[in-house]
Amino acid sequence: MTDNASDASRAEPRGGHNFLRQLIADQIARGEHHGEVVTRFPPEPNGYLHIGHAKSICLNFGLAEHFGGKCRLRFDDTNPEKEEQEYIDSIQADVHWLGFDWEGAVRFTSDYFDTLYDYALHLIEQGHAYVDELSSEQAREYRGDWNTPGTDSPYRERSVEDNLAAFEKMRAGGFAEGEAALRAKIDMAAGNMNLRDPIIYRVRHAAHHQTGDAWCIYPSYDFAHGQSDAIEGVTHSICTLEFEDHRPLYNWFIEHLPVPARPVQYEFGRLHLNYTITSKRRLRRLIDAGIVDGWDDPRMPTLSGIRRRGYTPASIRAFCETVGVSRSDGVVDTAVLENAVRDDLNHNAPRAMCVMDPLKLVITNLPEEAVEMLAAPGHPNRDDLPARTLPFTREVFIEKADFRESANKKYKRLVLGKRVRLRNAYVVEATDVVRDDAGEVIEVHCRYDPDTLGDNPADGVKPRGVIHWVSASHGRRALVRAYDRLFATPNPGRETGDFLDDLNPASLEVHAGCWIEPGLAEVEAEQRVQFERIGYFVADRFDHLPGAPVFNRVVPLRDSWSKIDDGR
RNA sequence: UGGGGCGUAGCCAAGCGGUAAGGCAUCGGGUUUUGAUCCCGUGAUUCGCAGGUUCGAAUCCUGCCGCCCCAGCCA
Numbered sequence: 254m255t256d257n258a259s260d261a262s263r264a265e266p267r268g269g270h271n272f273l274r275q276l277i278a279d280q281i282a283r284g285e286h287h288g289e290v291v292t293r294f295p296p297e298p299n300g301y302l303h304i305g306h307a308k309s310i311c312l313n314f315g316l317a318e319h320f321g322g323k324c325r326l327r328f329d330d331t332n333p334e335k336e337e338q339e340y341i342d343s344i345q346a347d348v349h350w351l352g353f354d355w356e357g358a359v360r361f362t363s364d365y366f367d368t369l370y371d372y373a374l375h376l377i378e379q380g381h382a383y384v385d386e387l388s389s390e391q392a393r394e395y396r397g398d399w400n401t402p403g404t405d406s407p408y409r410e411r412s413v414e415d416n417l418a419a420f421e422k423m424r425a426g427g428f429a430e431g432e433a434a435l436r437a438k439i440d441m442a443a444g445n446m447n448l449r450d451p452i453i454y455r456v457r458h459a460a461h462h463q464t465g466d467a468w469c470i471y472p473s474y475d476f477a478h479g480q481s482d483a484i485e486g487v488t489h490s491i492c493t494l495e496f497e498d499h500r501p502l503y504n505w506f507i508e509h510l511p512v513p514a515r516p517v518q519y520e521f522g523r524l525h526l527n528y529t530i531t532s533k534r535r536l537r538r539l540i541d542a543g544i545v546d547g548w549d550d551p552r553m554p555t556l557s558g559i560r561r562r563g564y565t566p567a568s569i570r571a572f573c574e575t576v577g578v579s580r581s582d583g584v585v586d587t588a589v590l591e592n593a594v595r596d597d598l599n600h601n602a603p604r605a606m607c608v609m610d611p612l613k614l615v616i617t618n619l620p621e622e623a624v625e626m627l628a629a630p631g632h633p634n635r636d637d638l639p640a641r642t643l644p645f646t647r648e649v650f651i652e653k654a655d656f657r658e659s660a661n662k663k664y665k666r667l668v669l670g671k672r673v674r675l676r677n678a679y680v681v682e683a684t685d686v687v688r689d690d691a692g693e694v695i696e697v698h699c700r701y702d703p704d705t706l707g708d709n710p711a712d713g714v715k716p717r718g719v720i721h722w723v724s725a726s727h728g729r730r731a732l733v734r735a736y737d738r739l740f741a742t743p744n745p746g747r748e749t750g751d752f753l754d755d756l757n758p759a760s761l762e763v764h765a766g767c768w769i770e771p772g773l774a775e776v777e778a779e780q781r782v783q784f785e786r787i788g789y790f791v792a793d794r795f796d797h798l799p800g801a802p803v804f805n806r807v808v809p810l811r812d813s814w815s816k817i818d819d820g821r
Numbered sequence: 822u823g824g825g826g827c828g829u830a831g832c833c834a835a836g837c838g839g840u841a842a843g844g845c846a847u848c849g850g851g852u853u854u855u856g857a858u859c860c861c862g863u864g865a866u867u868c869g870c871a872g873g874u875u876c877g878a879a880u881c882c883u884g885c886c887g888c889c890c891c892a893g894c895c896a
Contacts, residue, residue, distance in 0.1 A: 269844070270835055297896050332895060389894050398892050399823045434894045444824035446892050455894035474896050495890050498825045522827085522889095575844060577834055579827095582889055586832050589845055599858060606855095633858075665856060674854055707854085719854045785855045814856040 269577025273312065273491065273519060277320060290322030291488045294348065294355070295329045295362075295478070298340035298462075300533045301548045301555045302347045304569075304590070308524040311573035313491055314353040324353070325485065327360035331477050333461040341462070343548075347556040352566045362472075362481050363463040369472045370424070372480055372510050373435055373453055377416045381509050382453055383409055384419035386433045395441070396449050403441035403449045423456055426469045430456045437476075439505065447502045451475055479503040483512035490518045494582060524576065525584040527743040529554045530752055544756065545739070551805050552739045552760050562736060563781055563791030563807035565601075568594040587738060591808045598781060598789040598807065603631045603638050606676060606721040607784040607804075608768045609733055611650035613725060614667075616681060618700045619647040624727070627706070629677040641772050645678050648725035650768045655720040656697055658686065665718030667697070672716040676785060680705040680716045721785050729774040731802040733790065735762040775799050786810065 281288055292313040296306065317324035326348060330336050345359065376382035385408045387395060397403035411419070423433050435454040443449055453476045458469050482490045490503070497520045507515055530536065531554055539545045539553070549557035559569065572593035576585050625645040631638030655666040655673075667673040672682045679701045687696035702710050709715055739760045746752030773782065778797045783789050788809035796803040 269833075295896095299896080329896065335895075385894090392894075393892075396892060401823090401892095403892095431894065436894090446824075448824095449892085452894050457894085471894095473894075478896085494826070496896090498891060500825095520826090527832090575833080577844090579834065581827050581834090583827095583833060586845075589833075592845065595857090604855080633853090633855075663856095676854065678854090680854095709854095716854085718856075721855075783855085783857085786857075787855090788857095810855075810857050812856070 269573075269575050271312070271578040272580065273489070273521065273578055274316060274319060276519075277316065277489065281320065286488050289488065290317055290320040291486050292317050292322065292324045292491060293327045293360075293482070293485065293487050294324065295327045296344050297329045297332065297335070298337065298344060299332070299335040300340060301536075301557060302344055303531045303536070303556065304526060304529075304554045304559060305524045305531050306347075307351060307556060307569050308573050308576065308578075309491070309493070310348055310351055310353060311570055312521065312578055314355075315570075315573075316489065316491075317356075322488075323356040325357060325360055326355035327362065327481065327485070329474065329478065329481075330361050330363050330461070330463060331471050331474055333457060333459045333471065336462055338462055343557065347560075350556065350560055350566055351569060360481075360485065361463050362477050363461060365477070365481050365484055366464060366468060366472070368484060369477055369480055372512075373420065373472070373476070374417070375510060376437065376453065377420060377435075378413055379509065380413060380438070382435055382437050383411050383416050384423065384433050385409070385436045385450075386419075386428075389431050392434075396446070397441070399446075405441050406436075406450070409438060409450070420454075423454065423470050424468075426458070428456050430458060432456065435470075437502075437505070439502075445498050445501060447475070447499050448505070451502060475499055475502050476506060479506050479516065479518070480510065480512060482516040483507060483510075483514045486514050487516045488514075490516045492518060492520055493523045494520045494580065495523075496520055520580065521578050522580055522582045524573075525582065526554070526587050526590065527584050528587045528738045528740050528745070530740070530745050535752055538753070539739075542753065544753070551734070551736050561794050561805070563779075563789065563805055564594050565597050565781070568597040571597065584743075594808055595789065595811065598783060600635075602781045602783045602789055603641075604629075604633065604783050604785050605641070605773050606643075606723055606770050607731065607733065607773070607787065607790070608650040608652055608721065608723045608728075609735075609764045609784075609787065610653045611766060611768055612653040612656055612694070613696045614649050614651045614656075614681070614722065615696060615698045616647050616649070616701050617684070617698050621647050623647060627678055641770070643677055643770055644724045644727040645675075646724045646726050649675070649722040650725055650728065651675075651697075651720055651722050656683070656694070658694070662717075666720050667699075668717065669697075672710070672714065674705070674716040674719045675701075676719050676721045678706070678722070679703065680710055719786075721787075723768040723770055725768075727771050728768040729771055729802065731767045731769045731774070731804060733764040733767045733804045733806065734793075735764060735806045736760065737762075769802065774802050776802070781807065783810075 294310050294313045314324045385406045387406050395404045434452050436450045439448045441449050452473045454470045457471050500518050503518045548555050549561050551562035572590050627643045627645050629641050629643050658669045660668050669683045674680045681699040681701045683699045685698040686694045689695045737760050740755050741757040742755040745755040776792050778792050779794050781791045789807040790804040793803040793805050
């Protein structure tokens with residue numbers, strides 16, 4: 254299956270509760286917002302999007318979709334020193350991949366720099382803002398702390414004319430960075446630190462990726478964000494919990510400025526996943542330390558990594574829906590994410606066979622040149638997926654783990670002297686083994702029962718189970734990477750102090766000598782498939798070549814057996 | 822010691838004065854040519870703790886405890 258296949262069935266997933274969806278439904282019922290809901294996804298282009306952002310994307314776009322409103326993509330680009338075009342591109346690609354389209358053109362906070370500048374002027378003229386020439390160190394001292402009220406800056410009571418002139422000097426490049434900043438005149442004794450005369454504009458002699466050298470002063474997040482929301486007619490400005498105590502400031506600006514609309518900020522709890530990390534700093538360390546291959550390594554929690562791992566956009570959306578949206582800060586089990594993709598792939602991924610750790614099985618009552626083409630379904634309960642054809646030959650490969658010389662009855666695979674069914678083919682009975690000089694079994698001999706295609710043996714002795722296989726003469730070689738979670742502990746670094754000490758040493762196992770059924774060698778990159786009895790896999794987005802197949806394991810099949818009994 | 826939040830089953834999460842939804846996980850049982858899927862069944866005398874109001878509280882009041890965020894001219 255490809256992404257489009259799963260997008261086709263974009264049913265409203267059920268499960269998690271979303272307090273914002275309910276709140277908006279109530280508002281609309283009361284006749285608010287004129288029935289129109291406008292949201293936005295406002296990333297700063299300073300890094301790659303990760304699974305946590307997916308929750309915000311699904312929330313903002315999902316709400317607009319649900320209420321027939323609009324959602325836009327707006328880059329919050331007020332800090333040119335940390336932002337890059339590369340991120341602007343990757344963020345757009347990731348949002349699209351997730352399955353969302355923003356209304357109209359991509360927006361940038363920098364689109365509104367002129368208006369924002371005028372708003373700043375307005376604040377100065379109204380006596381609500383002043384240019385502070387305290388250094389940032391001095392400003393920190395004046396700010397006080399949680400237990401000490403701040404002290405007014407000596408520049409706080411400058412005249413409007415004075416401020417206007419100083420602000421113009423800032424804009425014209427008359428100040429070096431840190432020498433002056435425009436601040437809102439609110440309350441230096443406020444319990445909420447955000448209200449202790451917050452910065453509105455600061456000096457940055459840096460070129461901006463969108464506006465070039467047009468400006469050497471840039472608005473702060475607090476000043477730019479709400480006003481941009483107002484300019485765009487955003488009705489619900491949704492952000493995460495840590496911005497909660499910025500809300501009074503958000504409202505203060507809206508109330509003191511001649512903005513065209515009055516957006517309202519709402520906060521929700523961030524997504525935390527156990528066994529993973531999402532901090533930009535730590536993710537970068539994984540790359541720098543060479544532990545992963547880059548931002549899109551299949552083990553990374555970035556959307557590009559998750560995509561390369563083989564997760565479907567639909568499964569990420571379903572996951573976000575399952576997790577729900579609330580105001581509490583919880584930690585979601587990674588198993589829920591894995592389960593979401595299993596759900597999707599179980600329904601949509603075609604089945605195939607792959608032997609990852611091969612052992613030769615010789616069917617001695619089959620002539621060497623015999624090739625029987627067996628039909629196999631593409632999916633056990635979906636006949637709309639195309640069937641496949643499996644060449645059945647004298648020599649096939651089975652998994653080493655699927656054969657034992659002796660085992661108890663719980664072992665439902667091939668045992669010397671016993672029977673097992675080859676998936677989609679015949680029942681075989683193991684008769685002999687061939688050993689190498691070290692005594693290791695390198696070949697198993699068996700006889701097959703030609704009357705067991707679709708039937709049990711006539712003598713009533715049923716096979717113990719079903720194992721997968723690939724023709725040794727007609728199968729194709731493949732490279733398979735078995736990925737697992739990157740960390741071995743639920744909260745990396747919590748106990749050890751350094752998250753790098755909690756790595757899962759087996760997060761990647763490369764299987765170079767795999768055998769896949771012939772039809773599988775020609776699949777396209779990003780095609781997903783279930784290797785029966787093993788798990789879900791995807792043809793690598795970049796490394797897979799027709800004729801030189803490379804598969805990534807998305808997630809193994811659920812396995813209730815391995816944790817119960819080893820069958821010995 | 823200040824300000825803002827959050828505490829309901831292992832994990833998410835409803836409930837908002839009338840006697841504890843749902844999902845994931847777990848554990849039983851059934852079906853099965855994937856030890857998968859699917860299908861049934863399975864858990865809180867109790868809602869952080871302690872008091873109080875009430876015929877009746879997870880829901881209201883008081884006090885306490887725990888966890889998260891805030892002292893960037895970052896977002």
